[in-house]
Every structure is written in C-alpha cells, then in structure tokens.
Amino acid sequence: MKTGDNVVLEVSNLKTYFFTRRGVVKAVDGLDFHLRRGECLCLVGESGCGKTVTALSILKLVDSPPGKIVEGEIRYDSLDLVKCSSKQLRQIRGKEIAMVFQEAQSALNPVLTIGDQIMEQIMLHLPLERNEAQNRSMALLREMGIPSVERVMKSYPHQLSGGMKQRAMIAMSLSCDPTIIIADEPTTAVDVTIEAQILGIFRSLKEQRQLSLIFITHDLAVVAEIGDRAVVMYAGKEVETAPVSEIIANPRHPYTAGLIRCLPDISRPADRLVSIPGFAPNPVELPGGCAFHPRCSEGMPICSQQAPPVVELSTEHRVRCHLYR
Amino acid sequence: MTDKSQDTARATDSPTYGWVRLAGYYWQRTRVNRLAVFGLAFILFLVVMALIGPFFTLGPTLVDFEQKNLPPAGFATEKSVYSTATGELTITRVPGDWKHPLGTDSKGRDMLAMIVSGARVSLQVGLLATGIAIFIGIIIGVLSAYMGRWVDNVLMRFTDVMMTFPFFLLLVLIIFIFGPSLAFIVLAIGLTGWTGTARLVRSEALSLRTRDFILAARAMGATGGRVIFRHLIPNVVSLIIVIATLSIPGVILAEAALSFIGLGDPTVASWGIVLEAGQSSLDTAWWVAVEPGIMLFLTVLAFNFLGDGLRDAFDPKSRI
Amino acid sequence: MRKSWLRDYILKRLIYSAIIAWGILTITFVLVRVGPSSPADKYLANMAARGQDVSQVIAAIEARYGLDRPIHEQYFDYMVNLFQGNWGWSFSTSMPVIDLIKTHWVYSFQLILLSSLFAAFLGILIGVYSAVKQYTRTDYLFTFFSFIGVSIPNFWLGVMLILLFSVKLGLFKTYYDTTLPLFSLANLKALVLPVITLGTGMLAGYVRYTRSAMLDNLRKGFVTTARAKGLPERTVIGKHVFRNALLPLVTIIMFDLGSIIFGGAYLTEIVFGIPGLGQVSFNAVFANDYPVVVAVTLIGTFLILLVNLVTDISYTYLDPRIRYD
Numbered sequence: 001m002k003t004g005d006n007v008v009l010e011v012s013n014l015k016t017y018f019f020t021r022r023g024v025v026k027a028v029d030g031l032d033f034h035l036r037r038g039e040c041l042c043l044v045g046e047s048g049c050g051k052t053v054t055a056l057s058i059l060k061l062v063d064s065p066p067g068k069i070v071e072g073e074i075r076y077d078s079l080d081l082v083k084c085s086s087k088q089l090r091q092i093r094g095k096e097i098a099m100v101f102q103e104a105q106s107a108l109n110p111v112l113t114i115g116d117q118i119m120e121q122i123m124l125h126l127p128l129e130r131n132e133a134q135n136r137s138m139a140l141l142r143e144m145g146i147p148s149v150e151r152v153m154k155s156y157p158h159q160l161s162g163g164m165k166q167r168a169m170i171a172m173s174l175s176c177d178p179t180i181i182i183a184d185e186p187t188t189a190v191d192v193t194i195e196a197q198i199l200g201i202f203r204s205l206k207e208q209r210q211l212s213l214i215f216i217t218h219d220l221a222v223v224a225e226i227g228d229r230a231v232v233m234y235a236g237k238e239v240e241t242a243p244v245s246e247i248i249a250n251p252r253h254p255y256t257a258g259l260i261r262c263l264p265d266i267s268r269p270a271d272r273l274v275s276i277p278g279f280a281p282n283p284v285e286l287p288g289g290c291a292f293h294p295r296c297s298e299g300m301p302i303c304s305q306q307a308p309p310v311v312e313l314s315t316e317h318r319v320r321c322h323l324y325r
Numbered sequence: 326m327t328d329k330s331q332d333t334a335r336a337t338d339s340p341t342y343g344w345v346r347l348a349g350y351y352w353q354r355t356r357v358n359r360l361a362v363f364g365l366a367f368i369l370f371l372v373v374m375a376l377i378g379p380f381f382t383l384g385p386t387l388v389d390f391e392q393k394n395l396p397p398a399g400f401a402t403e404k405s406v407y408s409t410a411t412g413e414l415t416i417t418r419v420p421g422d423w424k425h426p427l428g429t430d431s432k433g434r435d436m437l438a439m440i441v442s443g444a445r446v447s448l449q450v451g452l453l454a455t456g457i458a459i460f461i462g463i464i465i466g467v468l469s470a471y472m473g474r475w476v477d478n479v480l481m482r483f484t485d486v487m488m489t490f491p492f493f494l495l496l497v498l499i500i501f502i503f504g505p506s507l508a509f510i511v512l513a514i515g516l517t518g519w520t521g522t523a524r525l526v527r528s529e530a531l532s533l534r535t536r537d538f539i540l541a542a543r544a545m546g547a548t549g550g551r552v553i554f555r556h557l558i559p560n561v562v563s564l565i566i567v568i569a570t571l572s573i574p575g576v577i578l579a580e581a582a583l584s585f586i587g588l589g590d591p592t593v594a595s596w597g598i599v600l601e602a603g604q605s606s607l608d609t610a611w612w613v614a615v616e617p618g619i620m621l622f623l624t625v626l627a628f629n630f631l632g633d634g635l636r637d638a639f640d641p642k643s644r645i
Numbered sequence: 646m647r648k649s650w651l652r653d654y655i656l657k658r659l660i661y662s663a664i665i666a667w668g669i670l671t672i673t674f675v676l677v678r679v680g681p682s683s684p685a686d687k688y689l690a691n692m693a694a695r696g697q698d699v700s701q702v703i704a705a706i707e708a709r710y711g712l713d714r715p716i717h718e719q720y721f722d723y724m725v726n727l728f729q730g731n732w733g734w735s736f737s738t739s740m741p742v743i744d745l746i747k748t749h750w751v752y753s754f755q756l757i758l759l760s761s762l763f764a765a766f767l768g769i770l771i772g773v774y775s776a777v778k779q780y781t782r783t784d785y786l787f788t789f790f791s792f793i794g795v796s797i798p799n800f801w802l803g804v805m806l807i808l809l810f811s812v813k814l815g816l817f818k819t820y821y822d823t824t825l826p827l828f829s830l831a832n833l834k835a836l837v838l839p840v841i842t843l844g845t846g847m848l849a850g851y852v853r854y855t856r857s858a859m860l861d862n863l864r865k866g867f868v869t870t871a872r873a874k875g876l877p878e879r880t881v882i883g884k885h886v887f888r889n890a891l892l893p894l895v896t897i898i899m900f901d902l903g904s905i906i907f908g909g910a911y912l913t914e915i916v917f918g919i920p921g922l923g924q925v926s927f928n929a930v931f932a933n934d935y936p937v938v939v940a941v942t943l944i945g946t947f948l949i950l951l952v953n954l955v956t957d958i959s960y961t962y963l964d965p966r967i968r969y970d
Contacts, residue, residue: 056869090875090877091875094874095875098873099873101866101873107866108870109885109888110965110966111892111964120874121875124874124875158966172874482665483668485665485668486665486668489665489669490942490949491946492905493907493911494911494946495946497930497942498942501930501938502677502680503680578798581798582798582912585800586912587931588930600804604807604916607804607807611808614808621798622797622801629792629795629796630792
C-alpha cells in the first residue's frame with residue numbers, strides 16, 4: 001500500500017489485549033491501516049470485532065487495568081502515540097484528534113451544562129478568554145444547525161433531544177479545529193432521520209474543512225453513504241481493506257461478501273432475509289487458523305490450520321484470505 | 326428398577342427442594358469471601374460460648390473481695406502496700422491466676438464469667454430485638470405497598486417521623502420513661518429500629534408488583550395472598566437476611582451503650598456494664614475495660630463482615 | 646419560570662416538614678403520657694427526696710401542670726408552650742429548661758462541628774483516593790480500616806484512648822476541663838481525644854460512602870469523554886466524577902450520619918465528661934428530671950428535621966435533573 005505525504009495517521013501492527021480472569025481477549029490483533037487528509041475511513045464489522053477498541057487505542061483511552069496496548073505503533077505527526085508521554089498525549093486529545101461517541105446521553109456529563117462542557121475543552125487547548133470561548137462555542141453550535149444556541153448553552157444534557165445532543169457532541173469535538181475526528185458509531189443510537197442529518201453534517205465537515213474522519217460502524221449502508229475507504233474487521237483482525245466503491249461492487253473476502261448480501265435490496269423480490277450463518281466467536285477461545293472459517297462458505301482444509309496472511313490485490317485493495325494466495 | 330424420572334420430577338416439584346438448592350448456591354458464593362467466613366465462625370463461637378459457657382465458668386455475680394483486681398493469666402500488676410507498722414512501702418507483684426483466666430474486677434468478680442454472660446445478653450438482645458424490628462418492618466412495608474395510596478401515605482409519613490428521631494436519644498427517652506428492664510430494652514429497640522426495613526421492603530414490593538413475572542402469575546389467576554407468599558417473599562428473603570445481619574451489630578451496640586451509661590438492666594452482666602465499671606478503674610485494672618470492649622468490637626466486626634459478604638453473594642449483578 | 650418553581654418546591658417541603666414536626670411532637674407527648682409513671686410521679690419523687698409534704702406538692706403540680714384537665718387541653722397547652730419557648734422547669738438544676746439548654750449547647754456544638762469537619766475532610770479525601778486506586782494494596786488497607794472504624798464501639802474507643810493517652814502516657818487529662826475558655830488552644834487540645842472518638846466512626850462512614858459513590862461513577866461514559874478532550878486526570882476526577890458522586894454521597898450522609906452523630910456525641914460527652922446536651926440529658930435521667938430529657942430529645946430530632954429540609958432543597962442545586970420534576 002502506498003503511503004504518501006498525505007497520510008495523517010498510520011497504525012502499524014496494533015495489538016490491544018485485555019487480560020481478564022477468564023483468559024486473554026485479543027481485541028485488536030495486529031491491525032494495520034492509514035488515514036489520509038480529507039478522507040473518511042470506515043472501520044466496519046460486527047459487534048465485538050474490535051473496532052471500538054481500535055478507536056480507543058488511538059487515543060490510549062482503553063481501560064487500563066484489564067486492557068493494554070501490547071504492541072504496535074500509531075504514528076501521528078512524527079509522534080508514536082503508543083510511546084509518547086501523557087503530557088504529549090493530552091495535547092493531542094481534543095485538540096488534534098477528537099472523538100465523538102456513540103450514545104450522547106451517556107457520553108455527556110449530566111451535571112454540567114453543554115456550554116460548560118464545550119468551553120472547558122476550548123479554554124484548555126486554546127489561548128482564549130472566557131467570553132471568546134463562549135462565542136466560539138455558540139458559533140459551532142449554530143454551524144451544527146442547532147436553534148436558540150443561548151438556551152442550549154445553558155441547558156443540561158437531559159433537556160435536549162437525541163439529535164441535538166449528538167450535534168452538540170460533534171460541535172464539542174470540532175471546537176479546537178482537530179485534524180482527525182474519530183466517530184464511534186455516532187448514528188447507531190438514533191433514528192433514521194437524525195442519522196441522515198448527522199451523516200450530512202459529517203459529509204460537509206469533510207468537504208469544507210478537509211477533516212480526516214475515522215468512522216466506526218456496523219452498518220454497510222452508512223459506509224456506502226459517507227466512506228471513502230473501508231477496513232472490514234473480524235475478531236480483531238483486518239480481513240479486507242479497499243475503497244468503498246470496490247468493496248460494495250466487488251467484495252473479495254467471503255465475510256465482506258456476506259455482509260453485503262445481508263443488505264436487503266428493495267428492488268428485488270425476496271421472501272427470506274439473508275444472514276451469515278453462525279455467531280461471532282468467543283473472544284477468549286478463537287477458532288484456530290482463520291477465525292472466520294467455521295462460518296465461511298468457501299472454507300478449505302487449510303483455513304482451519306493456518307492463519308491467512310494479508311494479500312495485496314492492488315495498491316488500494318488488500319484481503320486476508322487463503323483464497324487469494 | 327425404579328423409575329428415576331418420576332423421582333426427579335417429584336424432587337424438583339416441591340418448593341423446599343428449590344430452597345435447598347438455592348441456599349447451597351448462595352453459600353458457595355459467600356464462602357469465597359474469607360472475611361465473611363471468619364465472621365460466621367466467630368458468631369458460631371459466640372453462640373456456643375453463650376450456650377454452654379455458663380456451665381463451665383464461675384458465677385458472674387460472685388463477689389470476692391479477697392480476689393479483687395487480679396490481672397488476666399500471664400499478666401502481672403504491682404500492688405503497693407504501705408505498712409503502718411514498719412512505715413515502709415512494699416511493692417509486691419501480683420500475678421494472674423488460671424482460676425480467673427481473664428482476671429477479676431474491682432469487686433472480685435470473675436471476668437471470664439462476665440464475658441460469657443455478656444455474650445448471652447448481647448446475642449439474646451441482638452436476635453430478639455432485630456427479629457421484632459424486622460417483623461414490624463415487613464408488615465408495614467407490605468401493607469404500605471399493597472393496601473392502596475391512602476394507607477401508604479399515612480404509613481410512610483409515620484415512618485418518616487420515626488426516622489427523624491435520633492435512634493439513641495429516642496431509646497434513652499423510652500427507657501427513661503418505662504424503666505430499664507431487659508424486656509423493655511429489647512422491645513424499645515425493636516419498636517424503634519424497623520424503619521429501614523419497612524422502607525426497603527416497601528420499595529422492593531412496589532417494584533415487584535410491576536415486574537413481568539408477577540403480572541404473569543396474576544394472569545394465570547393467582548390471588549393476592551398466593552402472589553405474596555410464593556412470589557414476593559422469596560424475592561425479599563435475601564434482602565431481609567442481609568438487612569437483619571447488618572442490623573444486629575447496631576442493636577448490640579445500642580444495648581451495650583445503654584448499659585454503659587447505666588440505663589441497662591442491672592440484674593444481668595452485660596458487656597456494657599462491665600465496660601462502665603472498667604472506666605473507673607482504668608489505672609488499677611485496665612483489663613476490665615479492655616476485655617468487654619474487644620468482645621463487642623469483634624462481635625460487631627463479625628456481623629459486619631458476614632452481612633457484607635452475604636450482600637455481595639446475593640447481588641445478582643456481581644460476579645464471583 | 647425557574648424561580649417560581651423553586652419557591653413552590655421550598656413551600657412544599659416546608660409544609661411537609663411542619664407535618665413531620667407535628668408528628669414528632671405528638672408521638673413524644675403520647676410516649677410521656679403513656680408511661681407507667683406520670684410526670685407528676687417523677688416530680689413527687691424528687692420533692693419527697695427533699696423532704697416536702699407530698700399532698701401539698703400533688704396539689705401544686707396538678708394546678709401548675711393542669712394534669713387534672715382533659716387530655717386534649719393538655720395536648721394543646723403542650724404545643725403552645727413549646728412554641729413559646731416555655732419548655733418547663735428543670736427540677737434538678739432549678740432553672741428553666743431553656744436556660745439550661747442555652748448554657749450547655751455550645752459544648753455539644755463544638756464537639757459535633759469539629760468531629761464532622763475532621764471526618765468529612767479526611768473521609769472524602771481518603772474515599773476518593775481509594776476509589777481511584779481501586780484494587781491496589783492502599784485501597785484494600787483503607788477499606789479494611791474503614792470496616793474497623795465502623796465496627797468499633799465509639800464509647801469503648803473513647804475509654805481506650807483515655808487509657809492509652811491519659812493514663813499510660815499522660816499526654817491528656819482524663820476529664821474535660823470546663824474552666825477553659827472556648828476559643829483557646831488549651832480547649833482545642835482537650836478536645837483532641839473526644840473528636841477522634843466521635844470522628845472515627847463518622848470518618849469510616851465517609852470513606853466507605855465516598856468510595857462507593859466514586860466507583861459508581863468512574864466507569865461511566867462521560868469520564869472517557871472527559872479524558873478524550875485532553876483534560877488532566879485531576880480535573881477528570883475532581884470536577885467530572887466528583888460532581889456526580891456528590892449527590893448520592895450527600896443523600897447517604899445526611900440520612901445515615903444524622904442519627905449516628907447525636908447518639909455518638911451523647912456517649913462521647915459522657916465518657917469524657919464534656920458538659921454538653923448529652924451530659925445534661927444523662928444527668929437529668931438519673932435525677933428523674935423529665936422535662937430536660939424530653940427537651941434534649943426534641944432538640945436532636947428537630948435538628949435532624951432541619952438538616953433533612955436543607956439537604957432536600959440543596960438537591961435542586963446539586964442535581965439539575967430534578968429541577969423540572
């Protein structure tokens with residue numbers, strides 16, 4: 001894969017393990033990807049495949065007693081985020097790399113006002129006076145399409161609707177002009193109309209501000225709408241990486257193909273919804289060889305014995321599957 | 326050949342089988358907590374001591390001035406005797422004696438006997454008073470939850486009033502008015518300590534009312550009484566056991582405190598009374614104050630450990 | 646709109662407290678009248694001990710206390726008297742009860758105040774530290790000690806402290822010296838042991854409750870958000886987590902410690918000979934001086950009622966979620 005000068009973030013061989021009483025959970029097991037300026041990279045996969053842990057690992061927000069980044073490099077702006085000091089990390093969090101979480105109600109502090117929470121971040125990173133920070137916050141909220149910003153600034157999270165809370169969170173993440181925004185399933189907990197609005201906001205952010213986005217989702221439809229490139233994950237590993245158009249039109253990995261088949265097509269008659277047989281594997285006891293082989297329609301004998309390596313089908317398309325050796 | 330399947334069916338049918346198995350499961354979870362096990366062990370030790378102790382010890386009220394102020398076995402104090410005849414101050418060493426393993430107090434009463442007697446008193450008061458308090462609490466809680474808004478309002482206001490009284494001050498007032506006999510002490514503690522239980526039982530009962538399995542039972546035609554007994558009670562039993570275990574130390578301390586300030590029953594040797602005597606002889610016989618206090622402390626600690634362990638074991642959300 | 650809501654809420658709580666106050670007074674009245682010996686008997690016993698003519702005294706009592714009047718008139722008088730501050734006459738000290746209270750309340754006040762400050766300050770600090778460092782040895786140590794602190798009978802602790810520090814080591818006097826001026830260093834020194842005695846139980850309580858309230862909040866979503874914003878850890882814990890932990894903490898402390906403080910103070914005063922209201926009540930019990938005993942009980946109860954009221958109203962400030970109930 002060519003990594004040009006336009007790369008803002010490069011993740012190499014990231015391994016984040018959780019050491020629990022019942023065994024070691026290899027939530028992320030050797031993940032590689034890169035993010036270019038102005039592009040939206042989607043991390044796709046079922047629940048438990050490691051996408052959220054990946055996002056948290058980038059900013060080292062993983063719960064540290066059970067979890068630990070055991071190996072890997074995360075290069076941002078000549079720094080290795082895995083190895084840098086906490087002081088350097090705190091300069092990056094919220095200022096260069098910001099995060100938007102899945103459920104706005106639990107991600108926002110219920111006893112502080114929206115204004116307080118946004119301004120707190122601004123005044124931490126930027127040399128602004130209090131009223132300047134306030135104006136900046138209100139401008140951001142307006143940009144997000146929130147009406148009556150003065151009232152919202154003084155409101156508490158529980159007084160706002162789901163969509164407004166999510167917009168406020170996005171405004172908060174933008175407050176210090178970050179280079180990268182990591183969005184962890186921001187539309188999963190909201191209904192379709194709000195989802196459309198939020199996706200619209202992200203799209204315009206990408207276009208107008210040249211923002212780089214890492215968008216985590218399990219919904220391929222969302223990927224199709226907003227993603228430029230996608231990394232499909234399964235059991236902590238990357239199984240396929242490609243531009244979104246290619247993934248949709250020409251999925252190479254059986255898992256990706258299965259995911260696409262699951263999307264119901266309104267134009268075609270069907271009587272049964274298609275799904276991928278089987279269940280997501282127990283993270284403590286992963287199947288040997290390729291983790292997907294018990295559910296794979298193209299399984300070969302070698303799949304249960306050897307873990308497949310990553311194969312580069314083209315400069316932009318990689319697959320981890322024995323089919324392409 | 327016996328039909329095994331029928332046996333199993335019969336065994337699992339009866340409600341008691343369910344109880345036994347459930348109790349076993351909870352015991353497994355409690356066992357893991359070593360502190361709780363220590364607590365239980367100590368309590369059992371106390372019970373044994375209270376039951377058979379009096380047969381092995383001297384009478385706790387036996388006064389013997391010859392033997393006064395003996396230290397516990399293994400310790401020794403000094404007694405200075407001023408002889409008027411010779412005008413000399415001789416200091417003799419007075420060692421402890423195994424006849425009075427824990428020493429004696431200023432009136433020569435055997436400490437061990439008093440400790441044993443105190444254990445009896447504390448356990449009796451603890452169990453009885455807590456039993457009364459829990460009983461009243463359950464009744465009020467259930468009535469409040471099931472008898473309608475008006476009853477609930479009145480009962481809860483009454484509970485609020487009772488809760489506002491500082492527990493100990495109210496106790497002092499009641500004993501002052503009615504007299505310091507052991508029976509009244511037990512009654513007084515029971516009649517003032519039910520408020521916490523009532524609140525908890527009521528809130529559990531109210532929340533259970535709307536839970537699906539109760540609605541299912543009613544849909545199947547279960548009447549109120551049946552619902553209460555077969556469904557409500559088993560669910561609050563674990564809660565009540567925890568409340569009871571954690572209330573007992575408070576009760577024991579209350580009785581000890583009353584005895585300590587002189588409002589206890591003067592006819593029984595309670596730990597509190599011994600402690601009071603001990604305070605006035607701190608310089609001559611420090612063990613009189615130390616021993617009952619240690620027992621009180623360990624008893625309270627034991628019940629707290631056990632109660633805490635039981636609470637963790639019963640909590641479905643915690644994984645052990 | 647918000648102001649009037651607050652006013653209505655306060656009014657509602659005041660009325661409610663008035664009802665509870667009525668209940669308290671009624672129950673006390675009932676208790677006293679239902680007792681085996683009437684107040685007259687106690688007074689009689691006193692007077693007889695001083696060699697007065699019994700029949701004359703009975704007549705005087707009946708006239709003065711109106712004991713020959715029907716019960717509801719007595720009840721009415723009782724309520725009116727209490728409101729007017731006529732709390733009866735203390736036989737044993739030959740002064741109006743209210744004067745007795747006035748001379749002695751300071752001692753109780755200083756003991757309770759110092760102990761509460763000591764316990765709250767230290768307890769909250771240790772509790773927060775313990776929660777943040779959960780599973781470390783320091784945490785286990787603190788938790789163990791708080792168990793012990795809660796279990797030690799406080800009057801025994803007092804006696805043991807006297808034994809150790811006064812009798813054996815001679816650092817403090819064995820009894821409280823009442824001749825010391827209140828705002829003197831010597832007075833403070835004399836209060837050290839009593840404050841430790843009363844404060845230890847409270848301290849252990851504070852540690853446990855703070856720790857538990859903090860732990861409940863440490864795993865919540867907004868904590869990760871706060872860290873993702875780049876906030877230093879001490880702000881995350883001190884501002885975000887603590888503000889949320891404050892509400893359940895205040896609830897528990899106000900309800901639980903309210904009762905424990907007075908019982909504990911009563912005993913501590915007796916152990917150390919501090920002439921506060923507890924000691925006053927104690928002396929009155931043995932002098933059969935019932936108005937004093939009743940008065941002290943009522944004072945304690947009404948203080949708790951007041952604290953409950955204040956706490957209720959302060960909730961509206963601490964938890965914004967309940968404002969628009």
